Amino acid sequence: MIIKTKKFQFDKNQYIKFAMLNIAREWWWAWLVPAAVLLIPVFYKDTLGWSIFIALLLIVLYLLFWFIQFTAVTQLEQSKLLFERLRYEIDSRAIKVMKTDKEGFIIEWNKIQRVEKKKEGFLFVLSKAQFLYFPFDVFQGEQSVKLLETILKRKNLLVGHKKSEETAVV
Numbered sequence: 001m002i003i004k005t006k007k008f009q010f011d012k013n014q015y016i017k018f019a020m021l022n023i024a025r026e027w028w029w030a031w032l033v034p035a036a037v038l039l040i041p042v043f044y045k046d047t048l049g050w051s052i053f054i055a056l057l058l059i060v061l062y063l064l065f066w067f068i069q070f071t072a073v074t075q076l077e078q079s080k081l082l083f084e085r086l087r088y089e090i091d092s093r094a095i096k097v098m099k100t101d102k103e104g105f106i107i108e109w110n111k112i113q114r115v116e117k118k119k120e121g122f123l124f125v126l127s128k129a130q131f132l133y134f135p136f137d138v139f140q141g142e143q144s145v146k147l148l149e150t151i152l153k154r155k156n157l158l159v160g161h162k163k164s165e166e167t168a169v170v
Helices: 012-026 028-038 048-075 142-154
Strands: 087-090 094-098 104-108 114-117 121-125 131-135
Touching: 012 028, 012 048, 012 131, 028 048
Parallel strands: none
Antiparallel strands: 087 094, 094 104, 114 121, 121 131
């Protein structure tokens, strides 16, 4: 069974939001650096003001660095295809990304790290900066959404879903 979507475009602002949240989740340990800087006043007197300033500066620079990176991705020629109006065909073998009826490419399931079911759609995470986003309204109905969810559970890609262990009766 093939799940077909309507033609739609991934919003650049939504991409930046998802990418920033993903980087905050995957690089959680980077937040330990400003926390460590805030511990300096424990060992050295009269450094509270400086440590707070440096910690805040590190946080702002870190967020600004990633924001600039992800904003640049939306402007690059190489990633232009990510933000064009595309149609998708999803089945248990792969995801076909179709620019036209004859032009497109295939994304294998093993390229997808995880899938998050959000309030308004599915977010497929391919890497730190590559995503596919499928709002629920691009599917041909509720059955398509349920079928996609079933495929994702079988592939063990849906976040929060653990594959149940089968017990053998001896």
